[in-house]
C-alpha cells in the first residue's frame with residue numbers, strides 16, 4: 568500500500584505491505600522534480616512503479632543497500648529507464664542482495680538485483696542541487712542528501728527518534744554521533760527521514776538526540792570500565808530487552824546498542 572503527502576515541492580511516498588502495520592512496518596521514499604530518493608521494499612515495488620508512471624522519474628538514489636530502500640530499482644529501470652545511484656560501497660550489495668532474516672522477508676520481501684552507479688558529490692535537477700553527504704553510522708554505505716537553498720535534508724535511516732533504544736548489529740553509534748553533528752552543522756529546515764514522520768524545525772531535535780547519545784555512550788563506557796559485561800550494562804541502562812529484539816531475530820536490540828558503543832575497545836584490542 569502507498570500513501571502520499573506533499574511537503575513544499577517534496578512528495579513523501581509512504582509504503583507498507585499491509586495498511587494496518589505499525590509504524591515500524593512503513594518506509595518512505597521522496598520524490599522531487601524527477602529525482603526519487605529511495606525506492607522502497609519489494610512488496611510495494613509494482614505499486615510504486617505504477618504510481619510513478621506519469622511522474623517522469625529520471626534519476627533515483629538509494630540512501631543505502633538495505634532491502635526496504637532499493638527494491639523497486641529494477642522495476643523503474645525496466646519501465647522508465649531510470650538512472651540509479653548509490654554509494655560506491657553499496658553498488659555490489661545492491662547487485663547481489665544478501666540473504667534476509669525472516670522478519671525482513673515478512674515485512675519487506677526480497678529485492679530483485681539491480682545495477683546501480685556510484686554516486687558523485689551532488690545530484691542536480693532543474694531547480695535544485697542535492698549535496699551527497701557520507702554518513703557511515705547506520706552502515707558504511709549510507710548517504711544523506713542536502714538541498715541547501717531549501718534547507719531540505721533527506722536522512723535515510725540515520726534519524727528515527729530523539730531517544731533510540733535499539734539498533735542493528737552493524738550500526739556504529741559513535742560514528743552516528745559524528746554524522747548527526749555534521750548534519751546539525753548544515754542547519755537544515757526540514758528533515759525527511761525514511762522510517763518516520765517529516766521533522767519540521769529539526770535542529771532542536773538533532774541537539775536532543777546528540778546530547779542523549781553522548782550521555783548514553785559515556786555511561787556505557789563508564790560501566791564497561793567498572794568491569795560490567797555487555798548483558799549487565801544492557802540491564803543497567805535499558806532494563807529488559809525490547810520485544811522488538813525477538814520479533815526481529817535480534818537484528819534490532821538494546822544489546823546491539825551497548826555492543827556498538829563498545830566496539831572501539833574491540834578495535835583497540837585487535
Ligand SMILES: [Zn+2]
Pocket residue numbers: 631633705724
Ligand atoms: Zn537501513
